Amino acid sequence: MQVLLVAGGSPENWPELQNSYDCYVGIDRGAWYLLQNNFPLDLAIGDFDSLSVDEKKQVEQATNELIQAPAEKDDTDTQLGLCQAIERYPEATITIIGATGGRLDHLLANLWLPLEPRFKPHAQKIIIWDRQNHVTYYLPGKHVITKMDKMRYLAYCCLTPVTELSIQKSKYELETTDVSQATSYASNEFVSDTADFSFSTGMVAVIQSKD
Structure with missing residues (x-):
């Protein structure tokens, strides 16, 4: 629904x-x-x-x-x-x-x-x-993001401390990292129709945006 x-x-x-x-x-x-x-x-x-x-x-x-x-x-x-x-x-x-x-x-x-x-x-x-912006929210786990039409940019925003954050299949990848404070990994981009990320604790907002 x-x-x-x-x-x-x-x-x-x-x-x-x-x-x-x-x-x-x-x-x-x-x-x-x-x-x-x-x-x-x-x-x-x-x-x-x-x-x-x-x-x-x-x-x-x-x-x-x-x-x-x-x-x-x-x-x-x-x-x-x-x-x-x-x-x-x-x-x-x-x-x-x-x-x-x-x-x-x-x-x-x-x-x-x-x-x-x-x-x-x-x-x-x-x-x-x-x-200009489309915001989705994620709890711990492995996630696949699908590119939206006309959206150029991709941001991974840690709303809380986050452990074992990994970003794959994006223009700027991130090896498994612990994030100790609210942080925005901004101005990333898709390299295909989907991008992957995962983390173990905390909450992450994903923002697809355009100018």
Whole structure:
């Protein structure tokens, strides 16, 4: 199953959405953006403090379900949306758009979502995507990355200390190495349609990107 979560970042930064999804979740202003771009709206969630009265009314009328959150809360709206998606569809792949391009505190909160203990078991099914970047998350093991169309660059980002990291079949390979702090092995490239990497402990984000 494929779930699309749309946060409140500008649609100008959205990727090209060529495939349909099984469930569309609008997070705060992201719900209104879904409607404005002629997408379905299965669930709207958030405090909706970024919407005008008229915009909120449009969302209420169009969505299949609305969850109103208080403005003062422990979780961000995106965290609430991800919680709902995982609770309802625990086996789904969850793609998040509208999560980049704005405030840095929101960006970091979104990029770090899979590090949270409640989300970590689902990390490999969480994707953050915008018009320039596609972020996937990996837990320990051996992994194969498939090159996406039009994406030139490849980065292996250690979000935590990582042990026995090995990068193969990339332009810049890495022999088995322990990484003691958060580190981005940036500006790598594919040399074929796939690249391999492995590690024993920690979490790694792989970013495919273009200029």
